[in-house]
Amino acid sequence: MGHAEPENELGLLYLQDALARMQGVRELGEAALRQLLPEHWHATLTEGENSVAILVQHLSGNMHSRWEHLLEADGESGSRDRDAEFKDAGLTPEQLWNCWNAGWEVFLGVLTRLQPADLTRSLTIRGEMHTVLEAIQRQVAHYSGHVYQLVFLARHWLGADWQTLSIARGQSREFNRQMEERRRR
Template identity: 35%
Template sequence: MNNQHISGIIKQFQQYKSTGDKTMTQLSFEDINYQPNEDSNSISIIVKHLVGNMLSRSTNFLTEDGEKEWRQRDQEFEASYRTKEELLANWEKGWNCLFDAISPLKEEDLNKIIYIRKESFTVSDALIKQLAHYAYHIGQMAYVGKMLKGDQWISLSIPKRKNL
């Protein structure tokens, strides 16, 4: 059986990772830590949250609940990265964990049942849930980056008024 669905899912995750990568490449560490107010998340905090989610959901993906006891979700919303390099290394660690978990999957795995917070999901539904969650937050990252860079922003897609 081919892995057309799995490879499509992996490609989508790779595209969102690339969007995050291209966003952070354009920003200074100061930009990455920008918060308009204390109730808003900086890009740094969003990255920390995404990494926490990736590590929790992807570790022992098929055999353990995706919400690990060791995850400290509330702490993900506290700024703690000291350098951009530390943030980017953690970003890569999260994505590597995700890709290591889903790359070996086979089509027949998509209908298996896994758990997240003791709620059952098919593997397919859990991956869609994760993909949507990451797209949501990476879109926030790109929006903040674009806002901060203004006319210095390098578009991540087709720029306005540049229809081909």
């Protein structure tokens, strides 16, 4: 068996990394969502701003629109009502979880199926040409930004009850020690 072409190896590494990073972003968001009380989902810092519910609605709508028919149609599906995503639909936390999961399943499912050769294929998003690689990068930044907004809101609403999703303040040395210990095993 011969060696894979360098660009295929690089493309495969990129796809694997994008998938792993976006799975991590999903897990980060879920760790924040699991901490919310029912009243936190729809709360906003000021009138007219996004709530956690609105962020979930928007992420799911975008994921369905951009990824359900990748390469077959414009990345802005005709059935999408983007403006409605930014109006609180009054969904229950359970309905919002279903919305969240459905969107991520579409997006991550497509990332799982893409092949290195797909990265240079062309597609359109709102009539603008992109390669698949550019579309992935666009969404990695977009989805990460909204998930971090969601984390910020969850942390704000929970206050002192917030359970950190990262290394706790003042615990960096201990974390590094534990990582070194694991590496030695």
